[in-house]
Amino acid sequence: MKIHEYQAKELLGARGVSVPQGRLANTVEEAVAAVKPLIQATGNAVVVVKSQIHAGGRGKGRFLEHPDLGGVNVVLDGLKGGVEAAEAAVRSLAERMLGSTLVTVQTGPEGKQVNRLYVEQGIDIEREFYLSVVLDRATGRNIVMASTEGGTEIEEVAAERPDAITRETIDPAVGLLPFQAHALTWRLGLRGDAAKAGRRFITALAGAAIELDTDMVEINPLVVTKGGDVMALDAKVSFDKNALFRHSALASLRDLSEEDAAEIKAADYGLSFIKLDGTIGCLVNGAGLAMATMDTIKEVGGEPANFLDVGGGATTENVTAAFEIITRDPSVKGIFVNIFGGIMKCDTIANGVLQAVHNVGLQVPLVVRLEGTNVELGKRIIEDAGLPGLVVAGSMREGAERIVELTR
Amino acid sequence: MSVLVGTGTKLLVQGLGGAGKFHVDRSIAYGTQVVAAPHPTRAGEVEVFEGEVDASGVPGRTGSYRVEVPIFATVRDAVAATGANASVVFVPPPFAADAIMEAADAGVELVVVITDGIPIQDMVRVKRYLEGKRTRLVGPNCPGVITPHECRIGIMPGYIHETGRVGVVSRSGTLTYEAVKQLTDNGLGQTTAVGIGGDPVNGTNFVDVLRLFQDDPATEAIIMIGEIGGTAEEEAAAFIRDHVTKPVAAFIAGTTAPAGKRMGHAGAIISGGAGTAAEKIAALEAAGAVVAVTPSDMGDAVLEAMRRAGSA
Incomplete structure (x- = not known):
């Protein structure tokens, strides 16, 4: 589960991680009202107006409606004109940013509507770094990863300057140890007060990441200010959804407007669904088989319209919901149901498919491939129903070939 | 011969909820020796399993079965009383990590975890806890381990398996079934099929199982089924x-999954350049493996690998 930057900073700030002061604004007036208290509290006349969407690359992103306007804007007007000039500039920015569509490298060409702004104090930056806490799958442990290349994507740094990355592995029995925090700040080149602030920052961040059951915490850039402070200029946090049961407060941070409607509905029915760009809808049990089904469709010349795993214990209700999600997509020209029933019986699936077709209707060709427990009974149920446009296939490859033919 | 499980396996069951009960019943029908179940409040009771034997399981059994599985307060008590040497975990996600560590503390040699949805940080702690202990963990979020006609631990359909020559190891449940069925249909059969699970932090990995199969005299060939994400396949290739x-x-x-999207399993996510299907396939081919283009070709790929080695 992803959250917004302002939410991430609030959560981390409450756990001892140093973050700039800022205020959330849902309206132009709220954005303007944030300026004066920020300038008064920090003594810095510079403020920053930041678009709050879940995608990254906001600074370099541009608004569809205002091609010259970026997603993150530094307001310098207060330096000469005082609070009133800063307020006027923020008003003008907020009017154009709120409700407009921001396109970044991560949003796709359609972009995302900006409904929230974060107005933040300006920071005098001395140096920028990268810092994250992530799982190292090779060892099954969390690591703190840092780089001197602040502001650059870590994948890019890993490919081009791997020596710029330093890491420490966290032993879950004892947590991140002081010598490790010291080693990280030393290797980043921090000395004196900045090193002390850096150690405090890293220790607090590692603790917060584990306490909150995060999938990933990324601070990029982490900045050292001219005053020797260490702060998170940006913060990206996502949570392990399997651990949300023990963090009830986090549920309210979810912003459904940032998520795909079909993917939300799928999750409500225990389905894993991801929308893709092709024309063949897929309904499969098991994530590996679902991916392999997409691969097979592509191999025989088609393009999958989605990834959909109904899971191991699918009921008629789940299958119906899956059908509804698939058929609602106007680009779907045919559907391929591919089931290897283990404990799930093929006759159950067959009945589920028929029920779904009955409820939802069938406007496009449907190929069903069943294998596993009670396969003969399942096939008979489907064949006896005699639905026009429904084909039963013997193998995954044959099924993929048939549906690709039928949608040509 | 086989690996991990066989006729000497004495299984205890952690988690007797609906799913646990159903699948354990299927294992007993297959002929697996289920000897005990720990439960926090039902010590002293028995759980009764009865039904018709699964003809595809352990040979020589016919008709019906009735098994009374004794319930103990702790795993330690269950092991002491029954000599159980393996455990299957169906405990719900919030409590699964504790169940695994309790089994390890009691010295259970093999713990197979079916539970899907265990928090990652819980598994990080479990993995650390298991260091230096004798327990081998398989899973979590896996279909289990089966040696055809000997012992079934998990949730796979027993009848598609046949005793034979090929060791199967896989990160994906349903794709394991695909491979197993093709190996049964083309007459090669399986020594043991091991599902290692699709979670980012798991116990036994590809390399562990490859080593077991390499050392198992009955296993003549191996098929491994991986997926995008992580570097386990690259390590296996090495x-x-x-x-x-x-x-x-x-x-x-x-192969066709878009980058940065999570495909069901937590493990199946690719970001940056790491863990793409193309990289994994290249590494495996460079190591001499025959890589099937589609899952329908897995059985043929094993035949091809054996033909190249002069053993088929």
């Missing part, structure tokens, strides 16, 4: 290159 002398076939799911 191990195959350096240590596996038997023919190896492979399949990698997710």
Whole structure:
């Protein structure tokens, strides 16, 4: 589960991680009202107006409606004109940013509507770094990863300057140890007060990441200010959804407007669904088989319209919901149901498919491939129903070939 | 011969909820020896399983079965009383990590975890806890381990399996069934099929199972089924290159998956350049494995690998 930057900073700030002061604004007036208290509290006349969407690359992103306007804007007007000039500039920015569509490298060409702004104090930056806490799958442990290349994507740094990355592995029995925090700040080149602030920052961040059951915490850039402070200029946090049961407060941070409607509905029915760009809808049990089904469709010349795993214990209700999600997509020209029933019986699936077709209707060709427990009974149920446009296939490859033919 | 489980396996069951009960019943019908179940409030009771034997399971059994599985307060008590040497965990996600560590503390040699959805940080702690202990963890979020006609631990359909020559190891449940069925249909059969699970932090990995199969005299060839995400397949490829002398076939799911999207399993996510199907396939081919283009070709890929090695 992803959250917004302002939410991430609030959560981390409450756990001892140093973050700039800022205020959330849902309206132009709220954005303007944030300026004066920020300038008064920090003594810095510079403020920053930041678009709050879940995608990254906001600074370099541009608004569809205002091609010259970026997603993150530094307001310098207060330096000469005082609070009133800063307020006027923020008003003008907020009017154009709120409700407009921001396109970044991560949003796709359609972009995302900006409904929230974060107005933040300006920071005098001395140096920028990268810092994250992530799982190292090779060892099954969390690591703190840092780089001197602040502001650059870590994948890019890993490919081009791997020596710029330093890491420490966290032993879950004892947590991140002081010598490790010291080693990280030393290797980043921090000395004196900045090193002390850096150690405090890293220790607090590692603790917060584990306490909150995060999938990933990324601070990029982490900045050292001219005053020797260490702060998170940006913060990206996502949570392990399997651990949300023990963090009830986090549920309210979810912003459904940032998520795909079909993917939300799928999750409500225990389905894993991801929308893709092709024309063949897929309904499969098991994530590996679902991916392999997409691969097979592509191999025989088609393009999958989605990834959909109904899971191991699918009921008629789940299958119906899956059908509804698939058929609602106007680009779907045919559907391929591919089931290897283990404990799930093929006759159950067959009945589920028929029920779904009955409820939802069938406007496009449907190929069903069943294998596993009670396969003969399942096939008979489907064949006896005699639905026009429904084909039963013997193998995954044959099924993929048939549906690709039928949608040509 | 086989690996991990066989006729000597005495299984205890952690988690007697609906799913646990159903699947354990299928294991008993198959002929697996289920000897005990720990439960916090039902010590002293028995759980009764009865039904018709599964004809595809342990040979020589016919008619019906009735098994009374004794319930103990703790895993330690269950092991002391019954000599159980393996456990299957169906405990719900919030309590699964504790169940695994309790089994390890009691010295259970093999713990197979079916539970899907265990928090990652819980598994990080479990993995640390298991260091230096004798317990081998398989899973979590896996279909289990089966040696055809001997012992079934998990949730796979028993009838598709047949005793034979090929060791199967896989990160994906349903793709394991695909491979197993093809190996049964083409007459090669399986020594043991091991599902290692699709979670980012798991116990036994590809390399562990490859080593077991390499050392198992009955296993003549191996198929490994991987998917995008992580580097487990690349590590397996390096191990195959350096240590596996038997023919190896492979399949990698997710060639067409878009980057940065999570495909069901937490493990199946690719970001940056790491863990793409193309990289994994290249590494496996360079190590001498025959990689199936589609999952329908897995059985043929094993035959091809054995033919190249002169053993088919």
